[in-house]
Amino acid sequence: MSNNRVSRRQFLNYTLTGVGGFMAAGMLMPMVRFAIDPVLQSKGAGDFVPTDQKVAELTETPVKVNFSFEQVDAWYKSDVTAMAWVYKEGDKVVALSPVCKHLGCTVGWEGDKNHPDEFFCACHAGRYHKNGENIPGTPPLGPLDEFEVEEKDGLLLIGPVRPNTLVKK
Numbered sequence: 001m002s003n004n005r006v007s008r009r010q011f012l013n014y015t016l017t018g019v020g021g022f023m024a025a026g027m028l029m030p031m032v033r034f035a036i037d038p039v040l041q042s043k044g045a046g047d048f049v050p051t052d053q054k055v056a057e058l059t060e061t062p063v064k065v066n067f068s069f070e071q072v073d074a075w076y077k078s079d080v081t082a083m084a085w086v087y088k089e090g091d092k093v094v095a096l097s098p099v100c101k102h103l104g105c106t107v108g109w110e111g112d113k114n115h116p117d118e119f120f121c122a123c124h125a126g127r128y129h130k131n132g133e134n135i136p137g138t139p140p141l142g143p144l145d146e147f148e149v150e151e152k153d154g155l156l157l158i159g160p161v162r163p164n165t166l167v168k169k
Protein backbone atom coordinates (compact mmCIF):
# COMPACT_ATOMS: atom_id res chain seq x y z
CA MET A 1 0.00 0.00 0.00
CA SER A 2 1.43 3.40 -1.06
CA ASN A 3 1.98 6.26 1.44
CA ASN A 4 0.68 8.75 -1.15
CA ARG A 5 -2.80 7.35 -1.03
CA VAL A 6 -5.45 9.89 -0.03
CA SER A 7 -7.48 8.76 2.90
CA ARG A 8 -11.22 9.04 2.93
CA ARG A 9 -10.95 11.79 5.57
CA GLN A 10 -8.47 13.80 3.46
CA PHE A 11 -10.60 13.38 0.36
CA LEU A 12 -13.63 14.74 2.23
CA ASN A 13 -11.58 17.64 3.59
CA TYR A 14 -10.31 18.59 0.13
CA THR A 15 -13.74 18.30 -1.43
CA LEU A 16 -15.50 20.30 1.26
CA THR A 17 -12.82 23.00 1.19
CA GLY A 18 -13.09 23.29 -2.59
CA VAL A 19 -16.88 23.37 -2.64
CA GLY A 20 -17.00 25.76 0.34
CA GLY A 21 -14.51 28.10 -1.30
CA PHE A 22 -16.45 28.06 -4.54
CA MET A 23 -19.72 28.85 -2.74
CA ALA A 24 -18.09 31.62 -0.68
CA ALA A 25 -16.69 33.22 -3.85
CA GLY A 26 -20.14 32.98 -5.45
CA MET A 27 -21.67 34.86 -2.50
CA LEU A 28 -18.90 37.42 -2.10
CA MET A 29 -18.50 38.44 -5.75
CA PRO A 30 -21.89 40.22 -6.05
CA MET A 31 -21.27 41.99 -2.72
CA VAL A 32 -17.83 43.17 -3.80
CA ARG A 33 -19.19 44.25 -7.19
CA PHE A 34 -22.00 46.20 -5.49
CA ALA A 35 -19.57 47.86 -3.09
CA ILE A 36 -17.21 49.14 -5.78
CA ASP A 37 -19.82 49.68 -8.50
CA PRO A 38 -19.90 53.51 -8.31
CA VAL A 39 -16.15 53.60 -8.74
CA LEU A 40 -16.42 51.50 -11.90
CA GLN A 41 -19.22 53.59 -13.40
CA SER A 42 -18.32 56.12 -16.04
CA LYS A 43 -18.76 59.66 -14.75
CA GLY A 44 -20.62 60.90 -17.81
CA ALA A 45 -18.01 63.57 -18.25
CA GLY A 46 -18.65 63.65 -21.96
CA ASP A 47 -22.34 64.48 -21.52
CA PHE A 48 -23.83 67.67 -22.87
CA VAL A 49 -26.26 69.50 -20.63
CA PRO A 50 -29.29 71.27 -22.13
CA THR A 51 -29.91 74.95 -21.41
CA ASP A 52 -32.82 77.33 -22.07
CA GLN A 53 -30.62 79.54 -24.23
CA LYS A 54 -31.74 79.82 -27.86
CA VAL A 55 -28.67 79.83 -30.08
CA ALA A 56 -30.38 82.21 -32.53
CA GLU A 57 -30.68 84.83 -29.78
CA LEU A 58 -26.96 84.88 -28.98
CA THR A 59 -25.04 87.97 -30.06
CA GLU A 60 -21.45 89.14 -29.84
CA THR A 61 -22.10 90.33 -26.29
CA PRO A 62 -21.48 87.65 -23.64
CA VAL A 63 -24.55 86.60 -21.64
CA LYS A 64 -24.85 84.43 -18.56
CA VAL A 65 -26.22 80.96 -19.28
CA ASN A 66 -27.09 78.79 -16.30
CA PHE A 67 -27.18 75.02 -16.50
CA SER A 68 -27.68 72.16 -14.04
CA PHE A 69 -26.40 68.63 -13.98
CA GLU A 70 -26.21 65.69 -11.66
CA GLN A 71 -22.75 65.20 -10.24
CA VAL A 72 -21.77 61.71 -9.16
CA ASP A 73 -18.93 61.49 -6.69
CA ALA A 74 -18.55 57.76 -6.03
CA TRP A 75 -21.68 56.98 -3.94
CA TYR A 76 -22.80 60.59 -3.53
CA LYS A 77 -25.08 62.22 -6.11
CA SER A 78 -25.87 65.91 -6.07
CA ASP A 79 -27.45 68.49 -8.35
CA VAL A 80 -25.03 71.19 -9.37
CA THR A 81 -25.94 74.52 -10.95
CA ALA A 82 -23.21 76.16 -12.98
CA MET A 83 -22.86 79.09 -15.34
CA ALA A 84 -21.07 80.00 -18.56
CA TRP A 85 -20.46 83.26 -20.38
CA VAL A 86 -21.73 82.66 -23.90
CA TYR A 87 -21.47 84.74 -27.06
CA LYS A 88 -21.13 84.40 -30.81
CA GLU A 89 -17.96 85.00 -32.76
CA GLY A 90 -19.24 85.00 -36.32
CA ASP A 91 -21.13 81.69 -36.57
CA LYS A 92 -19.15 80.08 -33.79
CA VAL A 93 -20.67 79.87 -30.32
CA VAL A 94 -18.19 80.51 -27.52
CA ALA A 95 -18.87 79.46 -23.92
CA LEU A 96 -16.31 80.51 -21.33
CA SER A 97 -16.00 79.32 -17.77
CA PRO A 98 -16.58 82.11 -15.25
CA VAL A 99 -14.02 80.66 -12.84
CA CYS A 100 -11.12 83.07 -12.40
CA LYS A 101 -7.68 81.54 -12.96
CA HIS A 102 -6.25 83.37 -9.98
CA LEU A 103 -8.08 82.00 -6.95
CA GLY A 104 -11.36 80.80 -8.41
CA CYS A 105 -13.73 83.74 -7.94
CA THR A 106 -16.46 84.32 -10.53
CA VAL A 107 -15.67 86.78 -13.29
CA GLY A 108 -18.24 89.16 -14.74
CA TRP A 109 -18.56 90.67 -18.19
CA GLU A 110 -17.88 94.41 -18.08
CA GLY A 111 -17.68 94.17 -14.31
CA ASP A 112 -15.48 97.27 -14.15
CA LYS A 113 -16.64 100.47 -15.83
CA ASN A 114 -13.02 101.54 -16.35
CA HIS A 115 -12.39 98.50 -18.53
CA PRO A 116 -15.31 97.92 -20.90
CA ASP A 117 -15.37 94.90 -23.22
CA GLU A 118 -13.48 92.78 -20.73
CA PHE A 119 -14.19 90.13 -18.15
CA PHE A 120 -13.41 91.41 -14.68
CA CYS A 121 -12.81 89.57 -11.43
CA ALA A 122 -13.73 91.77 -8.49
CA CYS A 123 -11.80 89.72 -5.94
CA HIS A 124 -8.36 91.05 -6.90
CA ALA A 125 -9.08 93.12 -10.02
CA GLY A 126 -8.23 90.32 -12.44
CA ARG A 127 -8.97 91.14 -16.08
CA TYR A 128 -9.46 89.08 -19.22
CA HIS A 129 -10.02 89.91 -22.87
CA LYS A 130 -13.30 88.78 -24.42
CA ASN A 131 -11.68 85.56 -25.69
CA GLY A 132 -10.74 84.71 -22.10
CA GLU A 133 -7.08 85.70 -22.39
CA ASN A 134 -5.74 86.98 -19.08
CA ILE A 135 -4.38 90.51 -19.23
CA PRO A 136 -0.74 90.72 -18.16
CA GLY A 137 -0.11 92.74 -15.04
CA THR A 138 -3.33 91.49 -13.39
CA PRO A 139 -3.37 88.53 -10.97
CA PRO A 140 -4.70 85.69 -13.21
CA LEU A 141 -1.90 83.63 -14.72
CA GLY A 142 -3.89 81.82 -17.39
CA PRO A 143 -6.88 82.23 -19.72
CA LEU A 144 -10.45 81.33 -18.77
CA ASP A 145 -11.37 77.75 -19.60
CA GLU A 146 -13.85 77.03 -22.35
CA PHE A 147 -16.87 74.70 -22.52
CA GLU A 148 -17.56 72.50 -25.49
CA VAL A 149 -20.92 73.41 -27.00
CA GLU A 150 -23.54 71.81 -29.20
CA GLU A 151 -26.91 72.87 -30.55
CA LYS A 152 -30.05 70.75 -30.42
CA ASP A 153 -33.48 71.90 -31.57
CA GLY A 154 -32.22 75.47 -31.57
CA LEU A 155 -31.11 75.32 -27.93
CA LEU A 156 -27.60 75.49 -26.57
CA LEU A 157 -26.05 72.46 -24.93
CA ILE A 158 -23.03 72.87 -22.66
CA GLY A 159 -20.42 70.13 -22.66
CA PRO A 160 -17.22 69.34 -20.81
CA VAL A 161 -14.83 72.09 -19.87
CA ARG A 162 -11.47 72.21 -21.64
CA PRO A 163 -8.47 74.56 -21.82
CA ASN A 164 -9.12 77.74 -23.80
CA THR A 165 -8.69 77.20 -27.55
CA LEU A 166 -9.32 80.83 -28.56
CA VAL A 167 -6.16 82.35 -27.19
CA LYS A 168 -3.21 82.28 -29.59
CA LYS A 169 -0.15 80.82 -27.93
Ligand code: FES
Pocket residue numbers: 100101102103104105121122123124125126139140
Ligand atom coordinates in the same frame (compact mmCIF):
# COMPACT_ATOMS: atom_id res chain seq x y z
S1 FES B 1 -9.58 85.40 -7.79
FE1 FES B 1 -9.85 86.54 -9.58
S2 FES B 1 -8.28 88.01 -9.48
FE2 FES B 1 -8.01 86.87 -7.68
